[in-house]
Amino acid sequence: MEWESPLYREALLQFERVAEIAGLDANIRERLRTPQRALVVTFPFRRDDYGSVDTVFGYRVQHLLTMGPTKGGIRFAADVNLGEVAALAMLMTWKCAIVGLPFGGAKGGVRVNPNELSRAEMQRLTRRYTMEIINFIGPDKDIPAPDLGTNEDVMAWIMDTYSTHVGHTEPAVVTGKPPAVGGSVARREATGRGLVSLLPSTAAHVGLPVEGATVAVQGFGNVGKYAALAATQLGCKVVAVSDITGAIHNDSGFDVEKLMSWTTENRGIKGFPDSDEIDPADLLTLDVDVLIPAAVGNVITEHNVDDIRAKVIMEGANGPISSAADQTLSEGGVFIVPDILANAGGVTVSYFEWVQDLQNYFWSESEIVGRLREIMNRAFQEVLETATTHGTDMRTAALIKGISRVTQAKLARGVYP
Numbered sequence: 001m002e003w004e005s006p007l008y009r010e011a012l013l014q015f016e017r018v019a020e021i022a023g024l025d026a027n028i029r030e031r032l033r034t035p036q037r038a039l040v041v042t043f044p045f046r047r048d049d050y051g052s053v054d055t056v057f058g059y060r061v062q063h064l065l066t067m068g069p070t071k072g073g074i075r076f077a078a079d080v081n082l083g084e085v086a087a088l089a090m091l092m093t094w095k096c097a098i099v100g101l102p103f104g105g106a107k108g109g110v111r112v113n114p115n116e117l118s119r120a121e122m123q124r125l126t127r128r129y130t131m132e133i134i135n136f137i138g139p140d141k142d143i144p145a146p147d148l149g150t151n152e153d154v155m156a157w158i159m160d161t162y163s164t165h166v167g168h169t170e171p172a173v174v175t176g177k178p179p180a181v182g183g184s185v186a187r188r189e190a191t192g193r194g195l196v197s198l199l200p201s202t203a204a205h206v207g208l209p210v211e212g213a214t215v216a217v218q219g220f221g222n223v224g225k226y227a228a229l230a231a232t233q234l235g236c237k238v239v240a241v242s243d244i245t246g247a248i249h250n251d252s253g254f255d256v257e258k259l260m261s262w263t264t265e266n267r268g269i270k271g272f273p274d275s276d277e278i279d280p281a282d283l284l285t286l287d288v289d290v291l292i293p294a295a296v297g298n299v300i301t302e303h304n305v306d307d308i309r310a311k312v313i314m315e316g317a318n319g320p321i322s323s324a325a326d327q328t329l330s331e332g333g334v335f336i337v338p339d340i341l342a343n344a345g346g347v348t349v350s351y352f353e354w355v356q357d358l359q360n361y362f363w364s365e366s367e368i369v370g371r372l373r374e375i376m377n378r379a380f381q382e383v384l385e386t387a388t389t390h391g392t393d394m395r396t397a398a399l400i401k402g403i404s405r406v407t408q409a410k411l412a413r414g415v416y417p
């Protein structure tokens, strides 16, 4: 199959399992297994010496066009491939449906290591990638956003390239932009904040006091950083954090604001005062109340699952737990808030950003944060109810909810012609 990759196989297995439980219509089942559209491009960009030109692969996959435009991030990573992007596009479909956004799922990627590029190279690469996919995206077609290895600057360059090409400023073509060019306030913090807004309900469900709960966060990027900050604001103790420079630990809990300033000044958490350095792999197996994997996919697998001691895992990253490990953890009584629910705050505020751009009317931070919290917690309660009704874990319940919503829309629309 075109999409063959470990992640796609997992996404499909998960889908088939839930389709069975939900008694999904056979025609719909067949239709949802594969993305509706996929674009593969190769394109060149100039390195800073001007003479060297690198050619790279780029992708944009749209899984489902039924719900409205498609939505999802663009990742820059050295190992991105079509199968990975296709799997993540499918997960975006479920994610948007779970929180009730009028989007189908999409995802894009460029196979390049962003850490090896200068800012100018990043910009040229982004602009050329945008040109390659320009007919595929648009405010009412497909709206990209940040993901692994991309950020606000990259979104601003996409917006600028698209706008230049169509001849007028079109902020609604991407979300996660800087506020100066139509980005939404609180978008940057949205994934981490949205995730932590589920912590009180999660803790109440498992009988854990929020005040003083110990938290370990893997990854101190856009998701991990703001999740850690929001957790301390709730009275939790963030006792361990990691990023690409290493992992640090402090039993009494970090001052996350100080750690954030340190990270900006020192390009990483390494060397932060009053902390012990630990092996980054050991962060995942610490005896904490809440573990937040917020870096990359597939970090909890059959190799370390037996050592996991956290009571609750809230998935900030997409796909941090392999399906084998997921089963072991659930059977062992670990309460997992799955990625498609836990990290849906990002795309939810992306939705707010898109709406604000289309209307040229911008909301206050408190309106955004209030609506985000409301949407996230409503989705959480609905998923929890589904889990109770069907006797399943939260991931299965979230998928049942997402897939059912999409199915209703597909049945209502019917088949053309």
Ligand code: GLU
Pocket (backbone or CB within 6 Å): 071, 072, 073, 074, 095, 143, 144, 145, 146, 147, 148, 175, 176, 318, 343, 344, 346, 347, 348, 350
């Ligand atoms: N890349 C993020 C995700 O995986 C955000 C997508 C968006 O905001 O469209 O959910």
